[in-house]
Amino acid sequence: MFDLQSALANARFDGIAQIRELGLQGMITLRGDVAAPVLKKAATAASGTAMPGQRKAVFSDTGGMAWMSPDELLILCPYAEVTDRLEALTDALAGTHALAVNVSDARAVFEVSGPHAREVVAKLCPVDLSPQAFSPGDFRRTRMAQVAAAIWADDDQTLRIICFRSVARYVFGVLSVAAQKGSEVGYFQAG
């Protein structure tokens, strides 16, 4: 057999926040009519969660689902389960106009944690990341410096970021610059 490689092999940087590449994450892109009962049923079964609202994400112990656009969802699951979950999802959607594809390998996932995690990300993303405006359950597709990214909050001091795999090194690089020593901003009040 062979080793599976994530984009940056769990690279880490410790500055005013801790940055970690999290390894492979199962992800399914689902496009379709998100209001249709058949799609809701299939999607919630695949994610093991409820449907997310606009700009929201919902999580369970083994999965999650994020709202990506009015006709797109992102289903999260353990990497090892993605093939089975996609197959079940595809079966459940047979005869329905929808598109479900495995995008796990197309992405990289980062965690930014620590008391300054929010401001590190707020140096790069044009999003209000104050605890009052962005809390666990919120989800944003946005821009991180010069590339596309999606963000959610695990808790008050932990953010997760999804980007494309090819730019993982760039994202790690800009996060490391933004987390450089002595660059605390001190703008956000506790939530």
Place this chain on the structure above:
Amino acid sequence: MSQRLPKGGRLIDRSTEMSFTFNGQTLHGYAGDTLASALLANDRMMVGRSFKYHRPRGVVASGAEEPNALINMGQGSRFEPNQRATTTELFSGLTARSQNHWPSLDFDVGAVNAHLSRFLPAGFYYKMFIHPRSFWKHVYEPFIRQSAGLGQAPTERDADTYEHFYAFADVLVIGGGIAGLEAARAAGASGAKVLVLEQTAHWGGRAPVDGGHVGGRPVEDYIDSLVAELQAMENVTLRSRCMGAGVYDHGYVLGYERLNDHRPGQDGPRHRLWRIRAKQIVTATGAIERPLSFAGNDVPGVMLASAMRDYVVNWGVTPGQRVVVATNNDDAYRTAIALKKAGVDVLRILDARETGGGALMNTARDMGIRIDCGRGIGKVTGGKRVKKVQICAQAGAGGALEEIACDAVAMSGGWSPVVHLWSHCGGKLLWDGDQAHFRPDPSRAPTGADGKPFVTVAGSANGHLGLDAILPDAGEAGRVAAQAAGFKPKRAAAVAVDPTTEAPMEPVWMMPAQARPALRAKAWLDYQNDVKVSDVRLAAQEGYESVEHTKRYTTLGMATDQGKLSNINGLATLADALGEAIPNVGTTTFRPPYTPISMGSIGGEARGAVFQPVRETPMYGWHDSHGADWEPVGQWRRPYAYVRPGETTHDAVMREVRNVREGVGMLDASTLGKIVVKGPDAGRFLDMLYTNMMSTLKPGKCRYGLMCSENGFLIDDGVVARIDEDTFLCHTTTGGADRIHAHMEEWLQTEWWDWQVYTANMTEQYAQIAVVGPKARVLLEKLGGMDLSKESLAFMEWRDGKIGSFDARVYRISFSGELSYEIAVPASQGQAFWDALMQAGADLGVMPYGTEALHILRAEKGFIMIGDETDGTVIPQDLGLNWAISKKKTDYLGKRAQSRDHMTDPTRWKLVGLETVDGSVIPDGAYAVAEGTNANGQRNTQGRVTSTYHSPTLGKGIAMGLVLNGPDRMGEVIDFPGTDGTVYKAKIVDPVFYDKDGEKQNV
């Protein structure tokens, strides 16, 4: 002389001495000094020279408005020119050099320009540099280059880092003076999230210097408690050393925070650019004092009265020992009083008003200061510092009534509100005749998307010059902004403030009013750009009526200070010369930033390794450690060739091509776009996107297709694989993946929104490896797994399966003419799959090959490359690709355009192969020449090269090109002159050089 006073200086810490150098000489100051206050404390009156005449220049102001004291700061990797000494905080080890002089500040050759000033009038550049043309290069340019000044360009890479920060606020207050703080408190009390920006390191603005009482306490105490109160409010953030630089649409504001300028070398970024979205903005930006226009008002030692007071009160420095004060308002009396209190001789207050001032005048007189009303300054004499002042009647022409020796002059021409940030986004101004200044017109505020104002103005920025008016105005501004941001403001209790008892000011635009031409020619409006009253009057005389034109003609207000001191005086002078009212002349446009901000802050984190994203395939690291000579393709990096020790890049390319033709090679094709298109209408959709028919493709099969824009031009090509009845996978070019995906979505979302099609860009999900060459199948079979025989997987088919233990989708497609498999595996398996292939192929001589070998291989086969054979003006018909254009389809994108006259013109250049007669390689981009010349005297052309290589397979230079009537001229030899003087002769041939029947790829 200017010097440190024995006592005083609210901002300095006399117990902490700091040494610094100016022009190489070591000087001393205190913590809390600005570079300007420290220079003055060391009797450095003269700190630079002006831009045009190289006149001696001294510090004239105490803040952001300073036009003169610009210095080269720091050295080496921390060198930066044009830094204002007045806003540069002193630190130990600071090094500064003056600007605009040669060879030295004291002795400057360029100062001769001043004697030539008669020959350097307004609009000099426009008048002078028109004729004769030949003088441009040899006379004018060297002259301008030598005399054009300001600081030097840095020579080393910037040692510092910079960053951005995206902040959101309900109410943003720009300015941390008393008005800004009061507005912030009023807004903060409503619960709104408030952010206050202050450009200096201190809160309270100039109120502590100007004095007064609020609620029975000194104003400084009031400010301290205000700051403490705001700091205790969770919803309020105070940021000092952070300038509101610009106000833009939709409440977007740039804040420029200087974190380490006062402590270079510390951890963290030097500057942070705040990119703020505010629901409402309060501009509490204060006011700037105006100079008076009298002869010699630029001599070092002549200073704004308020600035002189700042130096005394804030930094314990006096710019002179014997001072004359000239004013048209009461405020300058505060300076006289402050100087007198500090023990400085105030020789005279010259009040231009016949009736003089109010209560402050009496105070000054009681202190024993002599006051002359209806008087002004006729002329200041002195070269590098003030020596004498001639006193004259303000109403006269400048006849000297008296001359007194002095060493400093304080001047006040009244106050102008800082309206810049109000105006940046369209806020309009009113002319206030009583104060003789423009102030914001509250009925014409900048408006947001809802048509409602999003900027409110507070305090002296709103034209209120007394504390008793400023405080209520600022509180109200804070409440208005909070309410507009959706909060419920609280009524605040009124506090008792000293009533203002000042006499009205009187506009003085020229001192004396009837000044002779000789005096006007020495009365400076713009200190940095050397624009005088006489220049503006000349412009008016020559027919300039618009203030915007006059600005450009005279360069008034075009220096780095953007005319903060000169604009109002300049336009008043213009209005006077034109016989117009000032508001009819109007102001020039206020544009951000308020003062210059560093380029580094604009770039933010984008420098060095993260200057821009570099996209990497899963095998990037392997390529890098195996000799990859990188080529940028879009934002990707692809190996151009894998260069072995001892090889040139060309050698490597030749080797790689031969190895593919004779053995087996491997290409990292992961960057090719892979877009899944799915739905009941997917076939119909692809029939519209591609020129050929895709809906008839059978599942399991592949087809090459061309995509054109609506205008018929080729925009992309690639192989489409039909996955199942509803699903296609479209390969695009490397650079085309995102663009073509967006193109698809655009058509689906805007035109064919009712078609049932979804797309997904799957480019990065797969590592795609092309295994190419006669031994490709042997290699893959060594890994075991799926059946890859011709019978099971024929040319232009695809199958899912396992190769070894890898999850593979195998496409039998060929861009080289050889037996070729393109195998997609999940990206996380890519490196392992690559390694397995390299290992299994070792005894077959497998080698990786790069993009240049790919190009040669495809050119030998006559395959086109988007971007080489196409350039946005080429249609498929030009390239002999008619076979890929469906005749059956009623429509596809570009079809109608391709039937236009110009597209069907038989003289369009057409694709052919080109073979050099002597085997050499035609230079890239060469043109084929024809007989005769065109209207411009240039040689006529009849074609051009689009791709050109040395083919190791054929052992000669081959090329593709577009040639007039090319396909009808086979065998004809045409000329391609190179830029090296050689004429390359090439024979027109079929573009397919290798294996015309395609037998090799179909085995």
